[in-house]
Amino acid sequence: MERPLTEHIHPNRPALNLKEYEAVGGYAALKKVLKDSSPKQVQQAVQDSNLKGRGGAGFNTGMKWSFVPMDNAPRPKYIIANADEMEPGTFKDRLLLEGSPHQLIEGMIIAGYAIQADISYIFLRFAYKDAAKILRKSIQEAYDAGYLGKNIQGSGYSLEMYLHTGVGRYMCGEETALLNALEGKRATPRAKPPFPQVSGLFGKPTIVNNVETFCCVPHIIAKGAEWFKSISKSEDGGTKLYGVSGKVNKPGLWELPMGVTIRELIEEHAGGMKNGLKFKGALPGGASTDFLTEQHLDVKMDFKSVAAAGSRLGTGTMIVLDDATCPVGFVHNLQHFFAQESCGWCTPCREGLPWVEKVLLSLENGEGKKEDLDILHMHTKFLGPGNTFCALAPGAMEPLESALKYFADDFEKHIRDKKCPYHN
């Protein structure tokens, strides 16, 4: 089984430095591209590989790049790595950032070449202190070796790279809010269109991709689009970093062919549920994805299959709900997070989420009424897609709506018994 992204990451050994990375074939893909390929050819190769964005939205990466104006384009153009990883339950990019920084940098330079970007940023969340240190060192190594800066490897192509470390707020992970944060503003979302590909950072053409997405790029260039598709078990190309957290025997993170089943992840890789506990459900791809339950255990973890089951692959890092954890308390915790992280820019999200949180808290405290369930159902529509500026509130409603559907008995029992059946 091939693990291109994590092959050279070992938990007990520091990340490869530039020389070591070159010794295992690193930067060969970049050199190949600079020598043999036009920017459009790189875009096409990535599009053909069917690489879909690993940050959660799942859009074809090569196609996203193809929207950037190329001839007589406004300058400078920007390429940005979204390393803000703040989706609760998500811990996959940390491994790539700390374990293989040059893989990310090489992927970004190739992507930068494909859209003829002039400046690149890595937008890193504050909590990843070790990643910040190693990225600073690695970026400097890449400059010293002539992979960054003016006239890279004598090709005539130039790219600057900067590391930006954040100061909190989940909103910064939203593509357009991230751009506002980089511009020194409040991280509120922007209206689309115009899309960032045309008018992004400081009003210039900009591509923002997730860390894992960039890390796939050198391998696609080195081994080809067909190879990338062949290592997947689904129609989406490539491997995926899958994670499992919650009360399983071996919580962790694994690079596996895209499209392994939920059952395989939980039973084989995460070692099954902890003693005496049963699987009740899971959020397949972070806090803002719909619950899947026991009937979905054989669903393949790829974008299309998870969507067909009524949820989203999201980040591919799963949070497991066991039968001894209260689903109402679980969803209350999520809504507390979303209410707190709402940027306040649009009314349904700013006003609706705190209301949802309070209703759930009163249910959890045994003070809920039957009508509260109607209020919750109503909010899943009011805060759903199309009614808000960005995807935060609709994302928040995904676990709520699905919990109301799959765990209706639990919600009703809280109201009937006037207490939480799990906490007493």
Added chain:
Amino acid sequence: MLTPDEKHEIDHEISILPHRKAAVIEALKIVQQHRGWVNDESVGAVADYLDMSPAEVDSVATFYNLIFRKPVGRHIILLCDSISCYVMGYQKLYAAIQDQLQIKFGGTTSDKKFTLLPNPCLGCCDRAPALMIDEDLYTDVTPDKLAEIFSKYS
């Protein structure tokens, strides 16, 4: 007034950006790094230096939860209170911290040693529950480990 060191660091940020205002988050981070927190006077100083109004600077400073507009202790404890840590029982850690340090979320110990803040997800959900003190990450934390962890800080 900004110190020469602060100005020097902010100037570097301005040099790689298309206009001065864009450096405001970096400037706030720099000031906080030197002074521990960002008081009203610091907001005014940053505003003057970047040709902004104090209100504009404050609207940014108050948006980001890790820019501190109130005094904090010498060390910041960030306790993850989001979903994987909820499932794995961060509540027990919170209770133990309240007991040992006599502070709730948002509070600072009377000796000004620790400030305790909730934090959504530290990105190590497979090793939950987790907390961070300054730059140090602690994972799979249990209440009985807390005293030893706290003793490392002065």
